[in-house]
Amino acid sequence: MIKRLFTLALALSLITGAFAQTASITGKVSDADNGMALPSVTVKIGTQQTLTDESGVFLIQGISPGVVVIEFSVVGFSNLIKQFTVTAGENDLGTFELNHDFNAEIQMGGLSEISISSDGDDDSKGQYISGLLSSSNDVFVSVAAYTFGGAYFRIRGYDNDLNSTYLGGSAISDVETGRTTWALWGGLNDATRNKVSVSGLAPADFSFGNLGSVTNIITRASQHRIQTKLTYSSSNRSYTNRLMLTHSTGMMDNNWAVTLSASRRWGNGGYIEGTYYDAYAWFLGLERKLNNKHSIGLTVFDAPVRRGQQGGSTQEAYDLTGSNYYNPNWGYQDGKVRNARERIMNQPIVMLNHYWDLSSKTKINTVVSYLFGETGTTALNWYNAADPRPDYYRYLPSYFPSSGTDTEGQYYDPEIAARMTENWQNDVNTRQVNWDRLYQINYLSNLEGKQGRYMIEHRHNDQNQLNLSSYINHELNDNVKINGGIELTSNTGNYYKTVEDLLGADYWVDIDQFAERDFPGNDTTVQNDLNNPNRVLGVGDKFGYEYDLHQQNANIWAVANFSTLKIDYFVGGQFSYTSFWREGFMRNGRYPDNSYGEGEKHNFADYGLKAGATYK
Numbered sequence: 001m002i003k004r005l006f007t008l009a010l011a012l013s014l015i016t017g018a019f020a021q022t023a024s025i026t027g028k029v030s031d032a033d034n035g036m037a038l039p040s041v042t043v044k045i046g047t048q049q050t051l052t053d054e055s056g057v058f059l060i061q062g063i064s065p066g067v068v069v070i071e072f073s074v075v076g077f078s079n080l081i082k083q084f085t086v087t088a089g090e091n092d093l094g095t096f097e098l099n100h101d102f103n104a105e106i107q108m109g110g111l112s113e114i115s116i117s118s119d120g121d122d123d124s125k126g127q128y129i130s131g132l133l134s135s136s137n138d139v140f141v142s143v144a145a146y147t148f149g150g151a152y153f154r155i156r157g158y159d160n161d162l163n164s165t166y167l168g169g170s171a172i173s174d175v176e177t178g179r180t181t182w183a184l185w186g187g188l189n190d191a192t193r194n195k196v197s198v199s200g201l202a203p204a205d206f207s208f209g210n211l212g213s214v215t216n217i218i219t220r221a222s223q224h225r226i227q228t229k230l231t232y233s234s235s236n237r238s239y240t241n242r243l244m245l246t247h248s249t250g251m252m253d254n255n256w257a258v259t260l261s262a263s264r265r266w267g268n269g270g271y272i273e274g275t276y277y278d279a280y281a282w283f284l285g286l287e288r289k290l291n292n293k294h295s296i297g298l299t300v301f302d303a304p305v306r307r308g309q310q311g312g313s314t315q316e317a318y319d320l321t322g323s324n325y326y327n328p329n330w331g332y333q334d335g336k337v338r339n340a341r342e343r344i345m346n347q348p349i350v351m352l353n354h355y356w357d358l359s360s361k362t363k364i365n366t367v368v369s370y371l372f373g374e375t376g377t378t379a380l381n382w383y384n385a386a387d388p389r390p391d392y393y394r395y396l397p398s399y400f401p402s403s404g405t406d407t408e409g410q411y412y413d414p415e416i417a418a419r420m421t422e423n424w425q426n427d428v429n430t431r432q433v434n435w436d437r438l439y440q441i442n443y444l445s446n447l448e449g450k451q452g453r454y455m456i457e458h459r460h461n462d463q464n465q466l467n468l469s470s471y472i473n474h475e476l477n478d479n480v481k482i483n484g485g486i487e488l489t490s491n492t493g494n495y496y497k498t499v500e501d502l503l504g505a506d507y508w509v510d511i512d513q514f515a516e517r518d519f520p521g522n523d524t525t526v527q528n529d530l531n532n533p534n535r536v537l538g539v540g541d542k543f544g545y546e547y548d549l550h551q552q553n554a555n556i557w558a559v560a561n562f563s564t565l566k567i568d569y570f571v572g573g574q575f576s577y578t579s580f581w582r583e584g585f586m587r588n589g590r591y592p593d594n595s596y597g598e599g600e601k602h603n604f605a606d607y608g609l610k611a612g613a614t615y616k
Contacts, residue, residue: 037056194223
């Protein structure tokens with residue numbers, strides 16, 4: 001019995017000794033040019049990292065005594081790597097000065113930012129590379145961010161929904177797709193460039209994490225670099241001009257910190273014809289330091305955009321036009337370029353943060369955010385008329401055989417295919433949208449007292465999302481740190497179509513032309529809304545469909561981090577509960593019994609566990 005007690009005591013003493021032999025380091029980071037403190041600098045030692053506060057001060061605990069390599073990095077400055085020998089206990093390393101990296105300033109303030117303006121509406125699950133979130137000195141990430149900025153690209157092979165994004169501590173990824181809509185803050189590079197990123201399953205202070213990565217974009221005004229900055233950029237990509245002004249005060253003597261930023265992006269088309277761009281953006285960040293323990297912050301920003309989109313086509317169309325950049329979405333109207341597929345987005349975000357330093361070892365951050373507004377895409381619609389798309393397969397030369405017979409035995413003159421080829425190559429109204437023709441056909445319909453044959457519809461996907469997030473970071477001692485939090489989300493997505501432009505027609509009728517084709521003579525089935533049959537529409541009226549998707553989610557998580565002389569390890573878990581349902585506002589003729597009103601609620605619970613270790 002005595003031997004067992006002695007063995008247990010010896011084991012406990014060894015464990016205690018392993019935990020006790022650790023060091024902590026502290027220091028300050030400043031601008032080498034003017035000596036001013038630099039907030040939000042990432043300070044990294046091995047797998048441990050932290051950010052400097054508004055005074056440029058950092059503290060890292062639980063470090064093994066001996067030789068350590070410290071890396072300092074922040075956007076706009078050159079990385080600094082230093083080697084020190086630290087001893088058990090506290091180590092004050094003094095002040096570190098960072099030099100400006102003007103190449104990084106040009107790259108991240110200019111061309112590479114273009115890649116963050118993804119406001120496409122497809123459902124691809126590839127990860128859209130963001131110049132903003134890739135603002136690092138990593139060669140691969142920097143090159144990929146610029147080179148693949150116009151495509152969906154999977155970092156480390158992970159789909160986009162496996163990479164989570166937070167803004168000021170509040171989850172900003174789309175609740176339905178899991179994807180991040182970078183365009184929400186497009187053009188606000190300087191105000192949103194500070195971030196903390198964690199790859200893979202490694203623990204984060206603000207979230208349980210995700211399989212791919214998790215990133216928190218810092219919006220706290222006191223942690224923005226003190227600056228007044230005016231930049232102009234020019235390119236031939238999605239827009240051709242950008243003007244941006246940013247002013248940050250840092251924490252002033254009156255305990256206020258302010259960040260203001262505004263930008264204008266515009267262009268009449270880059271190297272892809274018809275892709276004009278018209279966007280504004282503004283950002284306001286306020287922080288009030290109430291006392292040494294409490295600060296509150298208010299962040300409001302918006303980035304409205306309207307742009308002409310590029311459309312994919314067939315190889316035959318690319319060969320006929322002699323360009324892989326052929327865009328079938330546009331045409332000339334009164335001598336001006338008009339695109340039928342416009343992306344229209346205006347979704348402001350309001351955030352209220354509370355920063356609470358409960359003690360030197362415990363911090364609690366709470367944020368309430370609200371996203372609202374509209375987003376959608378326009379498109380051509382037609383009724384009882386020829387397809388208006390120029391690259392429709394019946395308008396291509398391959399539809400007219402140049403020799404032989406078709407399946408019905410009808411012989412086609414080779415001159416037809418040759419004439420179609422000539423028209424494609426020489427007549428802009430053949431290879432692009434013929435707007436004048438659409439107006440002319442609608443004019444003839446007006447003379448007959450009939451509904452329009454062509455119009456532009458606006459497909460809305462408007463989101464309203466309310467988030468409440470709160471997380472705590474607590475250091476039990478130099479070797480153990482616990483992070484945990486709760487996230488509550490209520491999201492309503494409103495889906496509907498409106499008449500954007502009647503293209504000269506007098507009116508439109510809200511019926512389903514495909515049901516009219518498939519169920520001839522059935523006046524019930526063809527109705528998009530049986531509650532308002534054969535409704536006559538004008539510009540701005542809703543039609544086709546309208547429904548809400550409601551989703552509510554609660555998530556609680558915790559991660560414990562341990563550091564010993566030779567091993568760092570962590571364990572964590574989360575539990576979430578989700579409820580979602582559909583609410584229809586139109587009684588569809590094909591589904592009259594289950595398309596109107598609230599549908600069945602679907603509820604499910606989910607959980608996650610993770611653990612990892614690093615041997616030093």
